[in-house]
Amino acid sequence: MTLRSIILHPDPRLKKPCEPVARITPEIETLAADMLATMYDAPGVGLAAPQVGVLSRLYVMDCEKDPEAPRNPIVMVNPEITWRSEALNTYEEGCLSIPEQYADVTRPAEVKVRWLGLDGKTHEQDFEGLWATCAQHEIDHLDGKLFIDYLSPIKRQMITRKMVKLKRERGRA
Secondary structure, rough: OOOOOOOOOOHHHHHHHOOOOOOOHHHHHHHHHHHHHHHHHHOOOEHHHHHHHEEEOOEEEEOOOOOOOOOOOEEEEEEEEEEEEEEEEEEEEOOEEEEEEEEEEEOOOOEEEEEOOOOOOOOEEEEEHHHHHHHHHHHHOOOOHHHHHHOOOHHHHHHHHHHHHHHHHHHOO
């Protein structure tokens, strides 16, 4: 497994809709393993392929927050939300591509997601709480949308200016 560089906002690749994955290949399996290693190292609870520069519909997540519990990674290829609850939840969201910036985002409290697993089979599962928020956040990435797109234009501009400054300081502009 290789740790991959995480792209920082603003970057045009983070705003592009991703292409579906045609089939599970060794390259896709390697990408998923690298993304999980990168996500855990960051540390984060989710990471979408465009965040590592790959414009494919794939993301990884593990929202198990109990340090005593075993890891519970999920790799989703071509995920789609098939149902959303009417009930809403507000979480303070962050993003590995927008480090050290957080904001409250309101989303459906529960979702049902269907995806292709690395085993080549279709999976479907209900998610709630942080898992539901993370699934929606990562699918947004695959559609070229960031959590800051839910904020007011002024808040979004403030965060974007901070990110431009951070990238300049890190020499990644």
